[in-house]
Amino acid sequence: MNPVNYLYLAALLFTIGATGVLIRRNAIVVFMCVELMLNACNLAFVAFSRMHGNLDGQIIAFFTMVVAAAEVVVGLAIIVSLFRTRHSASVDDASLMKL
């Protein structure tokens, strides 16, 4: 199978993720979309690794997964405490910093 198709899929997934981050208000969904973008990148890395015939891309993918895991820990903690204080998971409600 042509590896370029994987790249198309990665681009599609990334676009879906980015659109979700921009248009959804629910923090959990925004968060999942961020994960989607990260995994789209992983897919692209692995595809490139396959195309170039070396392992660099796969190593980077492992790093990305570690970063994503750390991000999940921190991000979920923030979202939970946000929900506890505001009884809402909407990102637009967390706007205390604006003037």
Place this chain on the structure above:
Amino acid sequence: MENLIALLVAAPLLGAAVLLCGGRRLDAVGHWIGTVLAAVSFVIGIVLFADMLGKGPEERTLTQHLFTWIPVGDFQAEIGFQLDQLSMTFVLLISGVGSLIHLYSVGYMEHDERRRRFFGYLNLFLAAMLLLVLADNYLLLYVGWEGVGLASYLLIGFWQHKPSAATAAKKAFLVNRVGDMGLSIAIMLMFTTFGTFAFGPVLASTGDASEGMLTAIGLMLLLAACGKSAQVPLQSWLGDAMEGPTPVSALIHAATMVTAGVYLIVRSADIFNASPDAQLVTTVVGAVTLLFGAIVGCAKDDIKKALAGSTMSQIGYMVLAAGLGPIGYVFAIMHLVTHGFFKAGLFLGAGSVMHGMNDEVDMRKYGGLRKYMPITFVTFGLGYLAIIGFPGLSGFFSKDKIIEAAFAKGGTEGWILGSVALLGAAITAYYMTRVMLMTFFGEERWRNQPTASPDEPSAEPAAEHHGAHAEPHPHESPKVMTIPMIVLAVGSVFAGGFFSIGNRFEHWLEPVTGYKHGNPPVSALTVTLSTMVVLVIGAGIAYAQYGRRPVPVVAPRGSLLTRAARRDLLQDDFNHVVLVRGGEHLTRSLVYVDHTLVDGVVNGTAASVGGLSGRLRRLQNGYARSYAVSMFGGAAILIAATLLMRGV
């Protein structure tokens, strides 16, 4: 012997410290402590004088080095004294006349509750002045110079509860400050030129410096002398200084303060000798002040202010003589000493008159007092004869010599200066005769009218026990006041003649100041005779105006010149228009520049930054998703740019 020199200064300084720090428990004896310590200084002066007379003329200089004050590299400020014939003359005058004035003040200030403090200040004054004349370098002289300024400030403003006295003290201090600046600049110039400011090295090496530098130093010294000695243009403080108690006026005018300027010029003789320009300016300042003071003295109805005008004029004679160079230095100092006697006597006499007249100072409310105050009349009269230069009395010898020396300057200058000095002698005779006639002769104008107008506080607290608003009862002053007046009157009569026998004063001072006999273009006898003639004319006019006609109690309007002279020849108005208004205008324009230009730049910068940030902050709307858009947009642009660059 030389170890005694420091004691001359230390005695009155100790007195000042004890009296000012001692507190109320010294109130009962404070005035005697002050008087005794002043007299101690005088006695030490006599001892040193006797010792000095026993030596040859060239070995008479004593020096005493105490310690090094500020040792910094090349800059060595020493505390050391130098007693030579010139200093000796001043020491005897300052401590002698000063002691008499202390004694007089015991009586004069009897009813003042702050008498102890007054004597502390008097002692401080003496100590500062003695330090000034005994210093062996210009920096230590400057310390004494400033001390004199401080003491005069404290004493002129002694009755600080009167706003006029407080203002007069401030005025004296500020005007003196201008002169002090001159002295400090002169000292700095000396240090850069000669590398030292001790009298000996500086005066010995004037040949090494350029004439321009010497002229600059000379002019700065002259500025200093103008401030302390009340010479034009820094003369305006002297008249107002009459706000102080009368003994202070006597001390300032006779023994301390105004003589300091003359001392400075004569001490710096070598600098002035090497700079004809500075000498010329000095003579001009002296001549102008001589007439200025005399004219002011003619118009004043306040007895003390008339005498103040007279002091200004007589110091003008001394400065004129000092500007003449070696032919004049000796006579400047001789006139200074004789003037010290008769002017102190005149002021103490004026104080005695005020003491008996409920502190009235307006001579138009005096008259016929000779019957009531015989001793004051006689002593004041002798002082009067001495100051106008009556033949045989002190002023005759000293003033005549100055007039001769002025003519002997030679050329057109000599004629102009000599004529001015001669004219000054005529005016002196006029105003002093006027003071004499208005005070001691004529009708008793004080009858049936209260002195000291009710809305003004009594001028001198000493009057309070009299009931200040009743008709005065003139009476003679107590012995403690008349004795100093008698001693000073004796000095006024005999000092000049004593100095002139065999030209002994010239020989005495010659090793220090140098002396060259000047030959006037006309014979000395002619000068003396013309002095006599102008004296008679001046006194005659005064007699015609004030002796033969009754003196109106309310001053007549008078001519333009009289009115100007009553206002001190507009000196305050001049200062006000030129200096005060000028200063105000300068300040206002600077404030305007500050408000428009400086503040404009600062505020403009702040406003533009503020406006810009006001626009930028709209981007910060607080919504996480709008930030995310910015990030995506930014990232997209970056990636696109990278790709495009690679494509190129």
